[in-house]
Amino acid sequence: MELALDRPVKTFVEVTEVWVPKGDTLVLAEGYYGTLTAFEEASRQTAFAKGEGLPGKAWAEARPVVLKGFDGSYFKRIEAAREAGLTSAVAIPVFAGKELKAVLVVLCGDDENRTGAIEVWAEKDGVLMLDDGYYGAAKHFEWVSQHTQFPRGQGLPGGVWSAETPILMRDLGSGYRFVRAESAGKAGLTTGLGLPVPVPGGKSFVLTLLSALGTPIARRFEIWDARRAGRGEAVLIDGICAREGPLWTGEAEPERKVSAWQGLVGRALGTGVPVVESGVPGLSAGYDTMTALPIHRAGEVSHIVAWYC
């Protein structure tokens, strides 16, 4: 299996934060900062009003936002970020209908050696176009992506868009009609997780996390179907892990389920808010960090995607 390389690697994402509304502002609920304690400290003392800074912008504009290069921008923690070597960030709002449940922010450092992609695709004129994305060293792939569009049902973004469901793809580099696939193959990108980002107003956004062998965004991906939320449980429908191999179960095998509040995925199911945890019991397969992002549809959690490093 192409993903099944389990060796210590430098992670593509360095910081993951969950900002939740409290009154008129967003406050930090939890985050993973690794060794970047100064940045963590600066973050914990920060709050964002609607429209303020990156999380506030994602809230106010009700859309995922990619920000590359903080200097001179609306980013509020410029100084701390510069000292931590962070240069780019993606903010993903989590809405349940019109209600903002949280904003998930991931921050990356500029590195000529780290390849991967975090992309935001937006509908324009009936096709999905790249809104923006962070690619690390995958410059050619970035250029190709900027010049690619996906009709409904085609490719990872188009597939997620039309299915309104997270999709986890293997082997992005071959067997596709798109020039982008060829470029993905050259960049070493193999595994792709795509998920819809529902926002009020009905505009369609798709977030993709594309992982390369050497600098994976994550070494374990999971997709949970939570549409039995009325019964308080979610079922693992797809997943792949560098340590445990395929995580999905066959048709005649028992399902892997969690109840609301059962473990970290259960917490995301119960609260409807993203979970970022590190170094706690209950992390699958001995990984250090885990991010679980709930997706809401019709006012309820419909899916949870989780990734582990």
Next chain:
Amino acid sequence: MQKLVVIGAGMASGRVLEHLRDTAPDAFEITLFNAEPRGNYNRIMLSPVLSGEKSYEEIVTHDDGWYGAGKVNCRFGEKVISIDRDRKVVVGEKGEVSYDKLIIGTGSSPFIIPLPGHDKPGVVAYRDLEDTNAMIEAAGKPGSRAVVIGGGLLGLEAAAGLRLRGMDVTVLHIMGHLMERQLDEAAGYLLKKDLEKRGIDVLLRASTKEIRGRDRVEDVLLEDGTVLPADIVVMAVGIRPSVQLAKDAGLDCGRAIIVDAQMQTSDPAIYAVGECVEFDGNIFGLVAPLYDQAKVLARSLLGEVDAFAMRELSTKLKVTGCDLFSAGDFAEGEGREDIVFRDPARGVYKRLVIEEDRLVGAVMYGDTGDGNWYFGLIKDGTDVSAMRETLIFGPAYQGGASADPLAAVAALPDDAEICGCNGVCKGDIVSAIEAGAGDLGAIRATTKASASCGTCTGLVEQVLAVTLGDDFQMPAAQPVCGCTDLTHEDVRRLIKAQELKSQPAVWQELGWKTPNGCHVCRPAVNFYLLADWPLDYQDDPQSRFVNERNHANIQKDGTYSVMPRMWGGMTNAQELRAIADAADKYNAVVKVTGGQRIDLLGIKKEDLPAIWSDMNDAGMVSGHAYTKGLRTVKTCVGSDWCRFGTQDSTGLGIILEKRLWGSWTPHKVKLGVSGCPRNCAEATCKDVGIICVDSGYQIGVGGAAGMDVKEVERLHDARTEEETIEWTVAFVQLYREHAKYLDRAYKWIAKVGLDWVRDTLADDAERAALVERFDISQSVYQKDPWAERASPEAARHFKPLADLTLEAAE
């Protein structure tokens, strides 16, 4: 140690080997043949491999290490040529192997329709890894197009996979809805809609004529002349058990290899398992029973007692985001009761079929989370009478949730969305009510809630009731029938607004409470659809009243009447002779009607096609005396013969009848054209009555002379015959497009007001557009039903089912 030979390394035989390894690893020396150059993999997960959502490595069930650890002698890539039962040897391409026990697991092969061109390069079946890889390779070429023949599980999974890979994909399905063996029409409609949302074209009732191309596939020609360019054609129309080897060995075979409940064939040393077996008349295609068979077979080989039994099966489609579930028997039948739940905004459809207090079938689309719970109820035959009321809401609701809708609405927070179409929350509606909006119309005007699809209308009314208390009176608008809370007017409006072009679309998108409507709503919806979408909608004879279905009026003694059309009431000697001959031949009673026709009464149903044929031979067509459509155009003799006639009323009547006949209308339409105000044609009590005067033509509408007697009201004074025809045609089309089914024109005019009708038709552009739309409809519907049904093949439908005369004589 006994020698066990296994032919075929599929999922069923693989499961047998797993059981043997778990329970008796040293019982057999095993040789495993497989024609494919590999061992066992999870074949049903090939679809996610095709789509890119799984890798082949992930679906390998038994790798080399597994076989090695079990000391299985693998002969992969080697076909078995024959089985010599006398010598108890299997003859492979590379030599013989003797056996004490033999398992045949040859599976099935795809069925290939022997169309012209089916053997061209580029035509692939969908069965194994090679087929999957061929499709992936084809998808990799820029601009490539695929045609998938077959709208069943495999075909649709192939289509979705190829689409994700970037191909333009068209699915051809010969039946009226997708996956007709697993889904009912409503779920099939949602599935089609879901696939189309992915950019996949789906053609139903599509019959393939030929696969064409010079050196390889280039296009697919359909019977209706449609040509679909294709770089690859995927044939996914079904499978056939692979039994030739067993047949050649002389084993008992029916449709497949016949086995008993221990999976033993007619030879006690030979067993069979999987898709190649026939048990109790059944053959198999889903994995669950194969695994049951495998377990029984393994135990039988070890001398343990076990027996295979059929069990209920459920179906799932492996297309990410297409959530469907079907289990049990969901055919309609006497004594069966349906419970239907629809949520158009979420694309959800659930249908449960109950018989004698037991759940016997379940079909679900969009929300299948409770599928396994229902499946359990079906399998166990659980008595569901105690949970009948809440059964459709699933297990979470068993044990009693509040059933009072007002209490539920009262408990909703202000930000709860009420109208999904326009994003209107409960708080918005409450604010509007507080600002003075006191009824549904005012809420629609101020907030737009319930102004689009209308399905939240009840909810909005409940918010009104919760907020205003006794001040709000629930409106008493009459729904079409018990299948829906919507009125006819709502249904008509929504069919247009939402571009609903099929009955399943109406049932689903408008939240019908029954699977397929009832005898009340079906004829209405059938009319609305054919009137609004003549080119898209296919008329459904089953949704018509018996007279329209049989194209004749049934009489009180069970015989029928036949009435040929006489244009404008004119006839001639030749037609009269033919009518007289037919009266003799079919022993008919002859009656002259009030609409200037001749009616032949007392015709037996089985004679209808023959008498229609005789009438056709004499140049006459159906008079449509049985339809909600144009009946007669009654005329006087007009200026040609009458001293008082001012215009050619007969000629105008004939022109109008020839223009309007065959069109379906909300109710019957009768016309009259009188040549002068003396009104001999009694035009002033017709749906459209024209009185000719010296200065032109007075067009009146909305007359009646039945249960209600009513004089026409003046619509317009036309100066010329052409203008009269244009106004008349436009009026009929306006009536077709707006009236409630079974409202005569006068009732419709009373509702909408003659001023509105007149103002609409007075607009030159609107009038021309109405005429154009009428003519488009006539291009489809102006055809003689007699001519279509006079053929011997069609005549069979009119034959009695049993010879009652003979039975009576006996």
